[in-house]
Amino acid sequence: MRTGYQDIKDHILHQIRSNVWTPGTLLPGEIDLAESFGCARATVSRAMRELVDEGILERKRKAGTRVKSSPTRRAQFAIPIIRTEIEDTGAPYRYDLVERHVLPAPNWLRSRLDLPESASVLHLKCMHYQGNTPYQFEDRWINLAAVPQAESYAFKDIGPNEWLVQEVPFTDGNLEFSATNATEDIAAFLGAPVNAALFTVERTTWLADVSVTFARLYFARDYKMTTRL
Amino acid sequence: MRTGYQDIKDHILHQIRSNVWTPGTLLPGEIDLAESFGCARATVSRAMRELVDEGILERKRKAGTRVKSSPTRRAQFAIPIIRTEIEDTGAPYRYDLVERHVLPAPNWLRSRLDLPESASVLHLKCMHYQGNTPYQFEDRWINLAAVPQAESYAFKDIGPNEWLVQEVPFTDGNLEFSATNATEDIAAFLGAPVNAALFTVERTTWLADVSVTFARLYFARDYKMTTRL
DNA sequence: AAGTGGTCTAGACCACATT
DNA sequence: ATGTGGTCTAGACCACTTT
CATH class of the missing domain: 3.40.1410.10 (Chorismate lyase-like)
Structure with missing residues (x-):
């Protein structure tokens, strides 16, 4: 089975949960990760982008991607009828x-x-x-x-x-x-x-x-x- | 300037806001939209995917993409320190x-x-x-x-x-x-x-x-x- | 100037739900 | 069986931010 963006998300989350990547840690760049996963950079990119949307990571150009230090996790809730x-x-x-x-x-x-x-x-x-x-x-x-x-x-x-x-x-x-x-x-x-x-x-x-x-x-x-x- | 996924999101939102695409309306397929915008299908795909995340659209394979009928818009809020x-x-x-x-x-x-x-x-x-x-x-x-x-x-x-x-x-x-x-x-x-x-x-x-x-x-x-x- | 993420492309194949 | 979205690729160029 091929490595998908979801696998990468899971992997990153696992590193965070098991305290390998603690808040503030600088993650490898997209290219490095893509290589080590054996997938395209776009796949890593999507995984990381979604983790940013979910409030887990922070990204800045040139500075790289870090585990967000205050995990301002965003709660979502629906406003039902x-x-x-x-x-x-x-x-x-x-x-x-x-x-x-x-x-x-x-x-x-x-x-x-x-x-x-x-x-x-x-x-x-x-x-x-x-x-x-x-x-x-x-x-x-x-x-x-x-x-x-x-x-x-x-x-x-x-x-x-x-x-x-x-x-x-x-x-x-x-x-x-x-x-x-x-x-x-x-x-x-x-x-x-x-x-x-x-x-x-x-x-x-x-x-x-x-x-x-x-x-x-x-x-x-x-x-x-x-x-x- | 090239057509980006954000432009497509804006366009779709505009159609909805101006009541051209009302709740329940079936939108054109990704390929059609990509052609009419003059961009790649992946670009349309991303725009639509994000609108789904935001609770605006609903997608089903084979059935296509529709404007969500009860716009259960998801409120997001952060839990700050x-x-x-x-x-x-x-x-x-x-x-x-x-x-x-x-x-x-x-x-x-x-x-x-x-x-x-x-x-x-x-x-x-x-x-x-x-x-x-x-x-x-x-x-x-x-x-x-x-x-x-x-x-x-x-x-x-x-x-x-x-x-x-x-x-x-x-x-x-x-x-x-x-x-x-x-x-x-x-x-x-x-x-x-x-x-x-x-x-x-x-x-x-x-x-x-x-x-x-x-x-x-x-x-x-x-x-x-x-x-x- | 250089390094990182951000986005786009053109094409491909897959997965699912309906027919 | 078919049509739709879902995902991936390999490569390209751009934009921002730091050095």
Whole structure:
């Protein structure tokens, strides 16, 4: 069998794991490695490039390739559609629209989404259930200038999360994870005591230079988001 | 200038963003695209492969390449060394060891780390400050069977996080993000009211089949972890 | 100036999933 | 059986960074 880029990745990882190549170590150059593996330089190159992507190695021209000293391993996690996430647990998914209003964008939202003073937004409050258990409370704001068709959509059966994903492409976004003490309102919706610590995700998405939507997602008590390193 | 893989990525992303290629659309094959761009197939291949890695496209042999219908874009975030994270803000970093004990592993930890009944662990409580402001309370458990040299290390000046990163390689790990109500103890350390919602990270790391360490990190109030999509 | 990684090419063969 | 992506090669030239 021929030596593939995956074999080289494995070999490098093995050297690191067995402490042969410790953080900071300078690895042999691509040409040397290619020779010792008996493969083309491009193959070594791909292996090393992927290890850089995975946060294991650092490369600089002329300086060579080193084992990253603070292995800033990048955790990746997917942002699933909530319906899928719940259905994957085997439980039925249920969605409820709690409130729906069109209104002028409040100031805090205007500054967050960089909206003009005249901006009009659609504000939705929704509940997502796992079976009969409250799962997430969604506080969603949609920029009607960017997504005018949202104004005529009821969101009675399909949540804004899912609808937006299908309807509107986006180019950029950011996520903020934090913890929030449950207000009376939200506590009631989620069936949690007032002041319970809730895992909270705030998400903003943009289509090029235009902000599309902002959402605050409050998860039920004891929710944990998990990811692998 | 020659057409590079980055140009092709940009072009594909542009088609998607301008709704020419909507979710589900079948893209031309590599050979066709290579011809229309006037480049080698390998170049197109790399562009598409990276877009798959980024969660934009889906590929299946024989079936071709499609725009992913539920753009499960993967958020990536780095797990920095806390000292670096703080120093990057411009503020000085301060570390304090609060408690340090060697003890038999409690049951909950044994089951979490898959430790034998006789296992002995090092338990540390530490505080991390940003300037004089409490930043994070760290509750750390180290498997002394995996890291015997920890027993003789004082952790007075360097935190276990940083020490472990330099000292012990790891192969796997997982992260859990959640929200916790501050207990009296932790509230005092972090200067927060009792019951304040604290963003919490639980991290387990393994070296092959041996568990290395488990940590609970409680962040100060209002901490937000941010990442881009 | 020189050495390293970064990218591209043109061609080849392989592996897999559908037909 | 066929068509698609997946990978590899051998060589070339470029770009960056250090000396």
